[in-house]
Amino acid sequence: xxxxxxxxxxxxxxxxxxxxxxxxxxxxxxxxxxxxxxxxxxxxxxxxxxxxxxxxxxxxxxxxxxxxxxxxxxxxxxxxxxxxxxxxxxxxxxxxxxxxxxxxxxxxxxxxxxxxxxxxxxxxxxxxxxxxxxxxx
Numbered sequence: 001x002x003x004x005x006x007x008x009x010x011x012x013x014x015x016x017x018x019x020x021x022x023x024x025x026x027x028x029x030x031x032x033x034x035x036x037x038x039x040x041x042x043x044x045x046x047x048x049x050x051x052x053x054x055x056x057x058x059x060x061x062x063x064x065x066x067x068x069x070x071x072x073x074x075x076x077x078x079x080x081x082x083x084x085x086x087x088x089x090x091x092x093x094x095x096x097x098x099x100x101x102x103x104x105x106x107x108x109x110x111x112x113x114x115x116x117x118x119x120x121x122x123x124x125x126x127x128x129x130x131x132x133x134x135x136x137x
Contacts, residue, residue, distance in 0.1 A: 002088055004095055016040040017084060022075040036075035039087040044068040052099060059098035
């Protein structure tokens, strides 16, 4: 059971976890032990609320397929249990980040005083540059 929020939970049957061999360096052990976890979660056939399903489909992430299947590969840790926890936590964070609504940007205008200061500073800088010129004979 994966708890996304206090009122949203995912049952174990909704998340498919498969143990696979990890890639990369690891000596002899990497070829014998299946310590990496391959997680698949079909968001469209899950018990998630419809709002969450829509947000996941709109969310642009390389881990989400066009059909709404989330695929996560966890292989950072040496043990299968740690990788399983890592994959579940990453799924939870992905779902929560897909639902977050970005704040609306409200356009602002610079104040009249800040505009005046900016123009005065530009004028002062221009005068400094004029003084650096060679005198005209």
